[in-house]
């Protein structure tokens with residue numbers, strides 16, 4: 001099992017790189033946004049383990065599954081395309097994107113362990 005520090009470091013690298021790539025593809029100027037997103041994701045290293053605590057080697061169930069990762073990815077795409085109308089919606093969108101990215105980064109890191117992720 002990967003520890004919280006490993007997940008935090010992986011979250012920072014993965015989310016920073018993903019955000020920088022999105023900025024590059026959208027021809028947006030490079031600023032500190034990707035670093036801020038990565039740092040925020042590093043502060044949420046173990047969201048899936050909060051739902052399914054790592055108390056034994058077979059703790060990975062539905063919320064650690066490939067199926068949940070795919071469903072979350074579709075939800076994140078919808079949130080990404082959402083155009084907020086007010087400040088509160090803009091903050092909600094940012095929180096959802098950061099939380100979702102941190103969650104997916106955690107699952108990606110877990111997928112490369114010996115136990116990997118269950119399909120369902």
Ligand SMILES: [Zn+2]
Nearest residue numbers: 048049064110
């Ligand atoms: Zn985990």
